[in-house]
Amino acid sequence: MSTAFDDHHPPAADLIADCVHCGFCLPACPTYQLWGEEMDSPRGRILLMDAARRGEVDLNDTVVQHWDACLGCMACETACPSGVRYGRLIEQTRQQVERRYRRPWPERMYRAVLFAMLPYPLRLRVVAQLLALYQDSGARRVLRRSGVIRRLPQRLRELEALAPALSRRRLEESPPERSAVSVGRARLRVTLLRGCVQRAFFGDVSAATARVLAAFGCEVSAPRQQGCCGALELHSGREQAALARARALIAALEAGDPDRIAVDSAGCGASMKEYGELLADDPIWAERAAAFSARVRDVSEILDELGPPALPMHPLPMRLAYHDACHLAHAQRVRAQPRRALSAIPGVELIPLDDADLCCGSAGVYNLVEPGPAADLGRRKAASIATAAPQALAAGNPGCLLQIGAHLSLAGQAIPTFHPVELLDASLRGIPVERLLADRSRLLAIDR
């Protein structure tokens, strides 16, 4: 049969055949919600995969755009009663697109620059330091107020709007290589992922993760010699680069033979849990990858497993909204654990958010390569948060924190955002709620 795909893991016919075209996934799909187009729904995209597999359509601009517009949010997997593995299908499709479709040259250049930066923590660190200087010095505020930013080319304007609120003080924190358990004997030995974006922009979150795990009875190691997990490349169809990073990360983190591998970034955790399947064909790595994936947990899963900490938790009286990161709620099915952890903080009142598990538009590099729909979803998310009017918002993924923070700021909403572990850490350390909220609000105010 003539086909638009090559024979290296094309979207599998049996996975495609699992879709019975019932359409239950359509209302859950953010792009279908935005445009109401069948071909921008999970069912439509699967039909296109099938047509390409049968050679009925080429990998032309129109077909590829329908797949490119998919956020990879996996809301369709949650909604699908037939258990269609859409995530695997779109991953395999994107690998085919990267190998067999030639994007226009400006797009190729742009993506090449992105992937020459994003998986490299040291390069990102330089960017983060420059951004912090740009904000701390007041240059951002001056340029925004003077209208210079509005005259930049569209892509630069969008990137500038997404730049996270940083300060050089915030960037100085990172988890120590070893954290002893805070009280008593170790209940688990845990190795912590440092990540790439997380390491460069949110080292303070990972430092909080290490402290919280130690307070819950974990002996924590966070080896400095570790790289990116490959998630961003994997979700963009760059298979070989992603697999090379997976092998390197397995070698770096399995060395201490930990009981658990803790991740505080939902997108990374979802990919690391997939390593076993991704490397199943590799005779040297298959077994190690499967053993590695079996030990990977989101930090909230580990806290849930351990129960209450040995140290007292101090009150943080606040109305808090929780946003479900797609790669936590849909890809890893982790919804209750972070909510239970947050509810255990005395004084925290978790308030519901409309469409808490609807994608915020971040989705890995999506907001960088598909800025239009990403911004539409970011605005919707900011509006839904504003309606709930919490005093703060929590989310377990750095991409969501960047995207939501940027859109709350653009909407003039002074609602500070936190990773759940930052709130647990503040409670364990007895930081007064007023100081916690004021410090974060001050940081967000830097760029207004």
Ligand code: SF4
């Ligand atoms: S992954 Fe998300 S955006 Fe893509 S088809 Fe599924 S629900 Fe729609």
Ligand code: SF4
């Ligand atoms: S992906 Fe699932 S929910 Fe969507 S049309 Fe196919 S079978 Fe139905």
